[in-house]
Amino acid sequence: MSAEHSVVPEIPFIQDHQFRYGEIETVAPGIRRLTARNAGPFTYHGTGTYIVGQGEVAVIDPGPDDPNHIDTLVSSLSSETISHILVTHCHRDHSPGARLLQAACDAPTYAFLPTPSARTLVALSMMIALSKKGSIPCLRLITL
Secondary structure: OOHHHOOOOOOOOOOOOOOOOOOOEEEEOOEEEEEOOOOEOOOEOOOEEEEEOOOEEEEEOOOOOOHHHHHHHHHHOOOOEEEEEEEOOOOOOOOOHHHHHHHHHOOOEEEOOOOOOOHHHHHHHHHHHHHHHOOOHHHHHOOO
């Protein structure tokens, strides 16, 4: 299939990642990111934990089992409600933080099974759809 007929748009690998550990950054309207301190060959500077929405938010890929990362996430979002936790896949750099985050905010957690089936496309589609809507009510319709 040619690139012009691809279902998923090509996503460039942008190496100019300006960030500070411990600070949430805005990456697009309605989408923010907190980078975990777990730099490595598979995580680049660290796992990106994404926050979608404003006021009532979904957290995508809470990250590793790192209490400092989760504490930063929770304290930075203290004036907002974490209504959903989404895990795109169960690698140790993406999913273990979900347990800690759920204990802190009691939001439901939705996760994919440990298979490579379409998880990246679905997560990307959710982020795009949510950023266009400006809120996250459509997440209530997701059944996993």
